[in-house]
Amino acid sequence: MNHTTRTLNRSKQRDAIFNYIITHKTHPTADDIYNDIRKDFPNISLGTVYRNLTLLTELGSIKKLSYGDAAEHFDGDITPHNHFICNTCGSITDLQMENIDFVDEAASRNFDGKIAGHNIYFYGTCPSCLQNIHPEH
Amino acid sequence: MNHTTRTLNRSKQRDAIFNYIITHKTHPTADDIYNDIRKDFPNISLGTVYRNLTLLTELGSIKKLSYGDAAEHFDGDITPHNHFICNTCGSITDLQMENIDFVDEAASRNFDGKIAGHNIYFYGTCPSCLQNIHPEH
DNA sequence: GTGGGTGCAAACCGTTTGCACACCA
DNA sequence: TGGTGTGCAAACGGTTTGCACCCAC
Numbered sequence: 001m002n003h004t005t006r007t008l009n010r011s012k013q014r015d016a017i018f019n020y021i022i023t024h025k026t027h028p029t030a031d032d033i034y035n036d037i038r039k040d041f042p043n044i045s046l047g048t049v050y051r052n053l054t055l056l057t058e059l060g061s062i063k064k065l066s067y068g069d070a071a072e073h074f075d076g077d078i079t080p081h082n083h084f085i086c087n088t089c090g091s092i093t094d095l096q097m098e099n100i101d102f103v104d105e106a107a108s109r110n111f112d113g114k115i116a117g118h119n120i121y122f123y124g125t126c127p128s129c130l131q132n133i134h135p136e137h
Numbered sequence: 138m139n140h141t142t143r144t145l146n147r148s149k150q151r152d153a154i155f156n157y158i159i160t161h162k163t164h165p166t167a168d169d170i171y172n173d174i175r176k177d178f179p180n181i182s183l184g185t186v187y188r189n190l191t192l193l194t195e196l197g198s199i200k201k202l203s204y205g206d207a208a209e210h211f212d213g214d215i216t217p218h219n220h221f222i223c224n225t226c227g228s229i230t231d232l233q234m235e236n237i238d239f240v241d242e243a244a245s246r247n248f249d250g251k252i253a254g255h256n257i258y259f260y261g262t263c264p265s266c267l268q269n270i271h272p273e274h
Numbered sequence: 275g276t277g278g279g280t281g282c283a284a285a286c287c288g289t290t291t292g293c294a295c296a297c298c299a
Numbered sequence: 300t301g302g303t304g305t306g307c308a309a310a311c312g313g314t315t316t317g318c319a320c321c322c323a324c
Contacts, residue, residue, distance in 0.1 A: 064205070066203060066204055066205035067203055067204075067256070068201070068203035082244065084244070084248060084250065084252070086250070087253070093248070093250075095244050095247055095248055096247055097243050097244055097246075097247055098243060098246075100240065100243055103237065103240060103257065104259070106234050106235060106237055107219065107221070107232050107234055107257075107259050109234075109235075110232055110233055110234055111221060111230070111232055111259075111264075112264040112267075113221065113223070113230075113261055113262055113263040113264045113266075113267060114261045114262040114267055115221070115259050115260075115261045116224070116260055116261035116262070117259070117260055117261070118257055118258060118259045118260065119204070119257070119258045119260075120240065120244075120255055120256070120257045120258075121255060121256045121257075121258075122241070122244050122248075122252050122254070122255045123252075123253055123254060123255065123256075124250055124251045124252045124253035124254070125250055125251040125253070126250040127248075127249040127250045129250075130249075130250060130251055
């Protein structure tokens with residue numbers, strides 16, 4: 001892979017990986033994807049999963065989430081949204097919020113550089129863990 | 138370290154690590170700290186650095202930053218603030234913004250769980266990299 | 275003397291990569 | 300047939316951990 005144009009062939013493995021990510025809302029890790037997809041592709045290798053995740057991320061087809069967990073998570077929803085991470089169970093929830101461009105504006109008032117975007121990771125206790133702590137509803 | 142109370146002794150190494158972090162605004166990694174602090178403690182080990190960084194983080198004396206870089210970064214400023222990461226040079230800048238509690242409020246309007254806080258990572262091009270791209274000022 | 279802290283080295287774990295082979299245009 | 304993709308395994312880099320020793324209380 002160099003600077004010149006480069007043809008991109010399709011592959012069943014890449015299609016399956018991409019399809020897995022966009023049809024699961026679980027923000028899976030490479031290992032999650034590998035273990036699930038192995039049911040359909042028994043010989044697929046973890047290296048192939050990683051190579052395709054990197055490629056799909058570079059193409060902008062998926063997004064990578066890094067928030068402190070040891071492993072990277074991947075998101076098939078590339079529309080602007082934010083994420084909530086439960087401190088108790090570790091689940092990741094999409095947060096569809098109203099437009100919050102004012103966050104970038106607020107930041108730019110104190111910063112001379114060029115702000116291209118942001119990632120917000122909210123954390124706390126998710127609804128089902130709250131329920132377990134206080135079962136009386 | 139179990140659930141019962143546990144006495145915490147002081148150590149020169151831990152003091153030095155903590156002092157390094159609060160006197161440097163560079164958001165250093167464990168390795169950064171290790172390499173610098175070795176000038177004063179030639180025999181200190183990386184394991185000790187990691188153990189104390191984990192301990193100080195658990196005590197709430199410092200904060201850990203995870204945003205996608207391979208390594209964790211540490212911040213001696215535990216007051217609420219956000220961070221800007223330059224896509225070009227990788228530098229990390231503190232963003233002291235006006236009160237942005239409205240971000241949590243906006244999130245909570247779409248979420249039934251308990252939001253305890255957030256981390257915002259802004260990204261883009263920092264002032265000095267902008268200057269290098271467009272040297273005419 | 276007891277238990278917390280350290281240095282050292284090995285292990286660990288997520289990720290990347292070199293290589294030979296397979297496959298598609 | 301040339302170049303792209305894959306499977307496999309080794310390597311890599313950041314982090315954790317087991318262990319013997321040391322030191323503060």
